[in-house]
Amino acid sequence: MRRRAAVLFRRTVRLATVLAVAALVASPAGAEGQDKVIRIGFQKYGNLILLKGKGWLEKKLQPLGYGVEWKEFPSGPPLLEALNVGSIDFGHAGETPPIFAQAAGAPFVYVAHEPPAPEGEAILLPKDSPIKTVAELKGKKVALNKGSNVHYLLVRALEKAGLKYTDIETVFLAPADARAAFERGSVDAWVIWDPFQAAAEVATNARTLTNGSNLAPNHQFYLATRKFSDGNPQVIDAVIASIAELDDWAKTRVTDVAAELSPGIGIPAPILEIALKRQSYGVKPLDESVVAEQQRIADTFFYLGLIPKSIAVATVVRKPAS
Template sequence: MKKNLIMSFVLSTLLVTVLSGCGAASKSTTGTADDTKAPAATTTTKSEKSTTLRIGYQKYGTVNFLKANGELDKALKEKGITIQWTEFPGGPQLLEAMNVGSIDVGHTGEAPPIFAQAAGTPLVYLGHEPASPASEAILIPEKSEIKSVAELKGKKVALNKGSNVHYLLVKQLEKAGLKYEDIQVVFLPPADARAAFEKGSVDAWVIWDPFFSAAETSAKAKILADGKDTVANHEFYLATRNYAENNKETVKIVLDQLAKVDTWSKDHPKELAETLSPQLGIDVPSLERAAKRRAYGIQPIDDALINEQQKIADTFFKLGLIPKEIKVKDAVLPATK
């Protein structure tokens, strides 16, 4: 009996420790104030509307632009709703926070929602940006002798596990006649991957903008292959199912404000870069380059898009990258189809 009590105490302690560390690497901001902790996980009952919207965002993207101009904060403040903004290094980390209930809404590329749905995250798709295949690429160092993707066989390739570029890598290897197992995949978040890339610890780096453009500008990285003619590279807006079902007016305001920012951003890449540079700590030329090669315009989730996502999900399952088969349409609310 005493042995069982001790074991129960140890397991309980470990569980508390694991849950406490889920959001430790993220950066949280409420309004203009910064905090090192992610918003605490909360539970919203099925009929309860929230007076706080917790948004997860990454370094770059329309949500990032929206945070910078402050218009969404103003629009929701009129409705009695405050926003908590939390920055994440990538889509997988953002959706991990959504899974544990730390954020309500966020944005990622194509692959993270698939990994998250397979892991049981209660997410739904709200909308998406047009395809931007040139906004992600496989990079090699300036003095690398590698000339083609086929020459990556046996080489070390860094990427953020479960991120959008995971699918780009898979499709580029397939196009070059290689199997996923033919290379040495090194899973690293963007900052660590950049360091490994510059030190020569990896032979190639699969990455998205603005990290991609920054590496071109400051590290003289070369493009081995980008997403053109290989992947679509959509940016998705996502929410927890519970939040989307019970806060439809707030979700509509968010999408409307995103559309307005998109319209402005498309025609003002330099001004956009100048606005975001201090916030992101990335130089203006890199951000302007990234802004010019992405597409803009919020679009609804339709059957064609669902089918594209399903192909990615099926590919990942066949490769053993996700533990089970999923139906992407299960994560789409009827009203958004």
């Protein structure tokens, strides 16, 4: 019995040791010698995926005792849902996903934004479509990613053309599925953002019915959970400072950026160059005018019944350090 107990004890100790080592290896924080991490959500296109590749943020956070855990998302809405449930601490999205998330009670704050890039989103038509004006979309099927940045572009374009949102048939599809439906003629128009917009223009000779110019600013926002932002202001400042450095590097190196992004996105670099030339650079805190623009989107969506309640955007904007 004693020998059996001793053997069992040794096996238990070995198993505990193996599990402890495995946990240490699996932990991103442990791998970097850090006891804390910031979990950052990124999409395949944009500054955060470039920042991930550069490794600049990891170096900037080392003195603060923080590492970085990167998590990829296909678009803004699922990224905001991850913020909502606490799976990530920081991320980025276009104008519309934060509106839906705030209306759903997600505990986040706007941290910063990039300047407007209205040409980086558009309503596209097949090359041989007889449609010439937005007004001619009445009764037509229009594909878009629900809750994405282009949702507001569609609403504003219809409004300007004298149409109601209910005058068209919306078909909610993710970009890949929407592209397939667009190419086989299952929908009459597609509302989409770069780089998918540029890819469709080149590959299918899609026509632009209208883009965001004079309709929707198309900001890119950086967001954080309120808990992480309030508890770790220095970490958030370091992330924004790294994004600013990336902005300065990227804005004059379009060809280099396109080459870096191409393998991960699966879109040829020359097409990405088209999209990158429509992108904006210069990360900064939200000012009153940007907050007012977001509030207009929120009010419009509430009026249309797209969100369940009225929201005040200013209440979820990070206050600058005093």
